[in-house]
Amino acid sequence: MxxxxxxxxxxxxxxxxxxxxxxxxxxxxxxxxxxxxxxxxxxxxxxxxxxxxxxxxxxxxxxxxxxxxxxxxxxxxxxxxxxxxxxxxxxxxxxxxxxxxxxxxxxxxxxxxxxxxVAFILDQYTIGKVAFTLKGYEAIVPDLTEKERAEIRKNLEQAREQAIDYKSMKEISAIFEIYKTKCEQYLNNNGRNWRQLFKNYVDKVKAEKEKKKDGAL
Structure with a gap:
């Protein structure tokens, strides 16, 4: 035994x-x-x-x-x-x-x-979330100003550096969510209506999908 x-x-x-x-x-x-x-x-x-x-x-x-x-x-x-x-x-x-x-x-x-x-290495850790997320903001807010873009990028880059200290992609995404909330608060505090902008974007995407669907029939 x-x-x-x-x-x-x-x-x-x-x-x-x-x-x-x-x-x-x-x-x-x-x-x-x-x-x-x-x-x-x-x-x-x-x-x-x-x-x-x-x-x-x-x-x-x-x-x-x-x-x-x-x-x-x-x-x-x-x-x-x-x-x-x-x-x-x-x-x-x-x-x-x-x-x-x-x-x-x-x-x-x-x-x-x-x-x-340095940015390249941090992007490897976070699978390019800074560029990807910034592109999303540019799509949702088509007339994004350079000042707004710079503030959003600053927040996302802070998220990227903080996120490298977490193991799973769920945790990394959660860190980015913290800073995305800061970005949206910034837009709201500077004359934007984030909720309405996001709704307009969703409605636009839905309409484009419907148009493509109708065109395929």
Whole structure:
């Protein structure tokens, strides 16, 4: 019986180690792809950036995996009056990670890369959400001014940098939602009616779909 138990334990440990190795290799490959996209001629600089990204991705993953949402009580969200969702609770516990996880990465990126290259790396983390979301605002508000566009971009870029410290795309999207709300409040506070603008956009999209549908018949 002891031999069987020992054999089973060995199999389990081997399986866990294999999973850990696979996960580590996946993060290494992801960082390598991102840095390759920068086309850095200096190999030492590229390696330093790559290892900083790997260390950051690993720290974010490990914190997320070792801090389930259940560590945050299922209480009330004081801002809305609604009960905290599981995603709210996960965001809270993941936002409590040491700030050095973030600053250690950003210090390396800002020291070794230019502004456009740093933005490229942050866009890899967040699958290009800044450009995608800004394009949405431009579609909903066709006469968006340069001042409004700059304010919206500033908010979205803040969302992007904050969002890199979260593991899942649901969490990243939730961070962007916080800043999208700020964008919409900004528009409302400066003479726009976001609710009406959004309704007009939805109505326009529906009308275009109906027109295409009628044309196909």
């Amino acid at each position: 002891k031999k069987i138990f020992g054999f089973c334990l060995l199999l389990l440990l081997n399986h866990v180690n294999a999973q850990d190795t696979s996960a580590a290799n996946e993060l290494q490959q992801k960082a390598q792809r991102w840095v390759a996209g920068l086309k850095i001629d200096d190999k030492a600089k590229a390696e330093k950036v790559q290892q900083a990204i790997v260390a950051h991705l690993t720290a974010v993953r490990d914190w997320h995996n070792s801090h389930p949402f259940t560590q945050v009580p299922a209480g009330l969200n004081p801002a809305t009056g609604n009960r905290l969702s599981d995603l709210d609770r996960q965001l809270i516990v993941c936002s409590s990670k040491p700030s050095t996880i973030h600053t250690s990465l950003m210090d390396v990126l800002n020291a070794g890369l230019n502004k456009e290259q």
